[in-house]
Amino acid sequence: DIQMTQSPSSLSASVGDRVTITCQASQDISNYLNWYQQKPGKAPKLLIYDASNLETGVPSRFSGSGSGTDFTFTISSLQPEDIATYYCQQYDNLPSWTFGQGTKVEIK
Amino acid sequence: EVQLVQSGAEVKKPGESLKISCKGSGYSFTSYWIGWVRQMPGKGLEWMGIIYPGDSDTRYSPSFQGQVTISADKSISTAYLQWSSLKASDTAMYYCVRPRVGATFDYWGQGTLVTVSS
Numbered sequence: 001d002i003q004m005t006q007s008p009s010s011l012s013a014s015v016g017d018r019v020t021i022t023c024q025a026s027q028d029i030s031n032y033l034n035w036y037q038q039k040p041g042k043a044p045k046l047l048i049y050d051a052s053n054l055e056t057g058v059p060s061r062f063s064g065s066g067s068g069t070d071f072t073f074t075i076s077s078l079q080p081e082d083i084a085t086y087y088c089q090q091y092d093n094l095p096s097w098t099f100g101q102g103t104k105v106e107i108k
Numbered sequence: 109e110v111q112l113v114q115s116g117a118e119v120k121k122p123g124e125s126l127k128i129s130c131k132g133s134g135y136s137f138t139s140y141w142i143g144w145v146r147q148m149p150g151k152g153l154e155w156m157g158i159i160y161p162g163d164s165d166t167r168y169s170p171s172f173q174g175q176v177t178i179s180a181d182k183s184i185s186t187a188y189l190q191w192s193s194l195k196a197s198d199t200a201m202y203y204c205v206r207p208r209v210g211a212t213f214d215y216w217g218q219g220t221l222v223t224v225s226s
Binding site for chain 2: 001032034036038043044045046049050055087089091094095096097098099100101102
């Protein structure tokens with residue numbers, strides 16, 4: 001199985017800060033990686049697909065990059081409404097799709 | 109508008125069986141895969157498995173193979189997740205998901221909370 005190592009597990013930043021989350025795959029997954037946002041008590045929401053494509057309607061302060069084994073998710077200017085847990089997800093080969101462990105983002 | 113509407117919360121005892129549902133609307137139910145994701149209390153997301161209602165092709169995550177059964181009734185545009193004998197460790201929120209392509213889950217159900225307790 002492909003393992004996804006997501007870091008950090010939590011972070012605290014100020015409004016307006018640049019926030020970066022990384023996800024490392026245990027083997028090459030090309031660009032088969034998505035990023036989701038989950039707010040407390042809600043279902044997750046797709047933000048970035050295929051490593052770097054912004055989902056329709058998602059603010060442009062969110063972005064993703066990377067390919068192969070190393071991926072990065074960035075919030076260019078943290079806003080209060082961005083408080084959530086963020087997950088990466090690889091889908092290189094069915095049925096062994098996996099999510100990262102999640103990163104909880106809080107406001108300092 | 110695409111919608112996935114899940115059945116309500118369940119409280120069960122260990123050893124009991126359960127079948128929860130997810131009704132799709134606003135799209136061609138037989139043309140898209142539909143899957144299930146588990147979230148245990150305070151924990152992360154775990155992908156469980158997926159079914160193609162058009163031909164009932166079903167794939168399971170190795171972690172869930174043999175533990176649950178995924179099915180679908182295309183006549184009523186509904187997918188199911190079932191257990192034959194629940195354990196306390198099955199206590200979790202379960203989401204149905206519809207991938208646009210691959211595992212890009214662009215639509216999620218509202219979640220069904222399953223509580224298993226004696």
